[in-house]
Amino acid sequence: MTSGEVIKNNSMSILEIKNLRTSFQTKQGKIYAADNVSMSIPRGKITALVGESGCGKSVTAMSVLRLIQKPGKVESGAVTLTLDEQKTLELMTLDDEAMRKVRGNKIAMIFQEPMTSLNPVYTVGDQIIEAITLHQGLDYNAARDKAVEMLTRVGIPNAKERVDNYPHEMSGGMRQRVMIAMGLSCHPDLLIADEPTTALDVTIQAQILELINKLVQETGMSVLLITHDLGIVASYAEKVMVMYAGQIVEEADTMTLYKKPKHPYTKGLLASIPSMTGKKEGRLKAIPGVVPSLTDLPKGCRFQDRCERKTEACLAPIDITCEGDHLFRCVNPH
Amino acid sequence: MNILEVKNLYKRFPVRKGFFKRNTRYVHAVTDVSLEVPEGSVVGLVGESGCGKTTLGRTILKLIEPSEGEIFFQGKDITKFTHEQMRPLRKDMQIIFQDPFSSLNPRMSIGSALMEPLAIHNKNKKTDRFEQAIELLRTVGIDENAMVKYPHEFSGGQRQRIGIARALSVKPKLVIADEAVSALDISIQAQIINLLMDLKGQFGLTMIFIAHDLKVVEHISDFICVMYLGRVMEIFQATDLEKAKHPYTKSLISAIPIPDPAIKVTREILEGEIPSPMAPPSGCVFHTRCPIAKPACAKNIPKLRILEGKHRVACDLV
Numbered sequence: 001m002t003s004g005e006v007i008k009n010n011s012m013s014i015l016e017i018k019n020l021r022t023s024f025q026t027k028q029g030k031i032y033a034a035d036n037v038s039m040s041i042p043r044g045k046i047t048a049l050v051g052e053s054g055c056g057k058s059v060t061a062m063s064v065l066r067l068i069q070k071p072g073k074v075e076s077g078a079v080t081l082t083l084d085e086q087k088t089l090e091l092m093t094l095d096d097e098a099m100r101k102v103r104g105n106k107i108a109m110i111f112q113e114p115m116t117s118l119n120p121v122y123t124v125g126d127q128i129i130e131a132i133t134l135h136q137g138l139d140y141n142a143a144r145d146k147a148v149e150m151l152t153r154v155g156i157p158n159a160k161e162r163v164d165n166y167p168h169e170m171s172g173g174m175r176q177r178v179m180i181a182m183g184l185s186c187h188p189d190l191l192i193a194d195e196p197t198t199a200l201d202v203t204i205q206a207q208i209l210e211l212i213n214k215l216v217q218e219t220g221m222s223v224l225l226i227t228h229d230l231g232i233v234a235s236y237a238e239k240v241m242v243m244y245a246g247q248i249v250e251e252a253d254t255m256t257l258y259k260k261p262k263h264p265y266t267k268g269l270l271a272s273i274p275s276m277t278g279k280k281e282g283r284l285k286a287i288p289g290v291v292p293s294l295t296d297l298p299k300g301c302r303f304q305d306r307c308e309r310k311t312e313a314c315l316a317p318i319d320i321t322c323e324g325d326h327l328f329r330c331v332n333p334h
Numbered sequence: 335m336n337i338l339e340v341k342n343l344y345k346r347f348p349v350r351k352g353f354f355k356r357n358t359r360y361v362h363a364v365t366d367v368s369l370e371v372p373e374g375s376v377v378g379l380v381g382e383s384g385c386g387k388t389t390l391g392r393t394i395l396k397l398i399e400p401s402e403g404e405i406f407f408q409g410k411d412i413t414k415f416t417h418e419q420m421r422p423l424r425k426d427m428q429i430i431f432q433d434p435f436s437s438l439n440p441r442m443s444i445g446s447a448l449m450e451p452l453a454i455h456n457k458n459k460k461t462d463r464f465e466q467a468i469e470l471l472r473t474v475g476i477d478e479n480a481m482v483k484y485p486h487e488f489s490g491g492q493r494q495r496i497g498i499a500r501a502l503s504v505k506p507k508l509v510i511a512d513e514a515v516s517a518l519d520i521s522i523q524a525q526i527i528n529l530l531m532d533l534k535g536q537f538g539l540t541m542i543f544i545a546h547d548l549k550v551v552e553h554i555s556d557f558i559c560v561m562y563l564g565r566v567m568e569i570f571q572a573t574d575l576e577k578a579k580h581p582y583t584k585s586l587i588s589a590i591p592i593p594d595p596a597i598k599v600t601r602e603i604l605e606g607e608i609p610s611p612m613a614p615p616s617g618c619v620f621h622t623r624c625p626i627a628k629p630a631c632a633k634n635i636p637k638l639r640i641l642e643g644k645h646r647v648a649c650d651l652v
Contacts, residue, residue: 052519171607172383201382202546203604206589210603228520231549231591235599254595272524273593274553283531284553286524290489
């Protein structure tokens with residue numbers, strides 16, 4: 001069964017990606033940062049996309065919103081957005097005008113570094129108002145009221161005053177809340193959060209994640225949470241997809257992934273995190289080696305040089321295996 | 335024996351504003367910190383932005399001059415030591431930095447970077463230094479052909495290994511690891527953590543491990559010192575983590591997501607933002623966010639008192 005056939009057209013999913021290939025032109029040649037990526041994001045839930053640097057998770061998200069620029073290019077693949085009224089949109093086929101109506105409106109994205117994602121020369125209020133007036137056609141005053149309401153909703157105290165703050169007048173946690181307010185101002189169906197709390201302190205991270213969780217419960221919004229933090233995933237996501245070197249290597253509901261991981265990379269990652277048990281565990285079970293460069297991939301499984309379960313069969317390209325809702329790209333799984 | 339003792343240490347950074355560059359405000363980076371580091375132990379220094387852990391680490395090494403207080407290294411009062419007086423001690427105290435991308439000179443080959451401290455402190459033959467450098471690389475798991483390469487040719491994890499090799503080249507007694515694994519991917523973090531623990535055993539090092547990730551700190555440390563807004567909130571043995579009493583320590587523990595979906599944590603989410611170190615709250619600096627704060631907490635600064643054994647806490651309510 002190839003990865004293309006695995007995805008069934010499903011109204012329980014808000015977004016479906018089929019065989020996405022996004023390339024980048026480098027000095028060493030063309031690389032595929034997202035190499036034949038397929039996934040189905042369920043409606044009304046938090047789904048996590050997990051992986052380490054360079055695995056392709058951010059590139060996948062940017063490709064969905066068609067934000068990839070030169071030297072990058074979405075070479076092929078289909079992205080289907082299923083809206084409430086059973087209306088579907090093929091995002092890769094939309095013209096620029098139609099795509100602009102999707103970005104910030106139907107699908108919103110928040111980024112890792114709130115300082116660099118907010119425009120420093122505009123007030124936070126103006127940035128939210130811009131999104132609202134663009135997509136919802138409200139006049140300035142109505143949009144401003146809405147902006148204040150959104151800021152309050154995301155837990156910013158004294159929103160009426162803070163709406164006129166500039167980003168540099170706010171802390172990292174506040175700026176991230178502003179990003180969330182901006183993202184939510186047009187009531188998107190899907191929120192893509194790319195490492196939204198990595199740059200924040202852990203007590204602030206907890207606030208932001210609880211906020212996102214609460215908004216999902218209250219509004220039925222779907223969330224794609226991109227992160228490398230397996231603790232966040234366990235606490236907030238219902239479904240997890242693991243990426244490695246441009247490919248999805250495992251996908252399952254959270255409990256299954258953590259308790260019965262199949263792919264050696266997933267299992268290795270889970271085993272290498274120090275846990276807070278209060279007991280000294282001695283050495284951590286680290287995965288040996290490093291992620292291969294995308295310009296110099298081994299033939300067959302991309303994880304083989306670091307895998308203790310490597311066999312002859314790993315030298316040929318590996319397809320996804322399906323066991324119900326548990327998908328994995330491995331011929332010698334755990 | 336305590337290899338290091340810090341007594342009532344303060345570090346304030348002036349913020350100069352205005353046409354005449356008057357000191358208008360201060361960043362209270364480190365306030366009244368006292369700490370003992372027993373020889374051969376790992377002390378984890380943990381806290382969030384603005385807590386002062388990095389400043390404390392650098393002040394201990396005298397990379398920053400203290401504003402007030404005392405620092406005793408191997409029994410010697412180094413607080414007022416000049417640059418020249420510190421120089422022979424520098425081989426005994428080394429630092430590994432957080433950012434593997436900016437802590438190696440991009441214009442120095444790895445070999446030069448490793449041989450330089452040896453040249454400064456050991457003054458032996460160049461051929462000896464060359465061999466010592468290769469041996470160091472081997473110890474941290476880097477191939478000897480790295481000697482002629484430059485930092486940009488290596489990954490973050492590899493550069494961090496090189497940074498560790500550099501710190502260990504002069505055979506220090508005390509190593510400060512300042513967020514040494516925070517910028518690395520989790521699978522590489524695990525490798526570097528293991529490496530640090532192996533080297534600590536092999537070289538008989540004492541370590542101060544500065545980090546914001548309590549899970550990593552708990553794994554590697556013998557003692558944990560929790561800081562908030564420049565002050566020490568609590569000190570305890572790492573094995574006694576669940577006996578932590580300070581409300582800040584407890585919310586820090588509670589805020590950390592556990593990588594196990596079967597464990598449901600009732601989070602004690604702290605309200606509000608971390609105050610600025612330029613305007614720390616009165617009394618107990620934590621009182622503005624503390625779930626159990628009483629009116630007296632805004633007036634009285636709690637002393638770091640002994641709870642039992644090595645467990646110390648700076649809170650009047652526990």
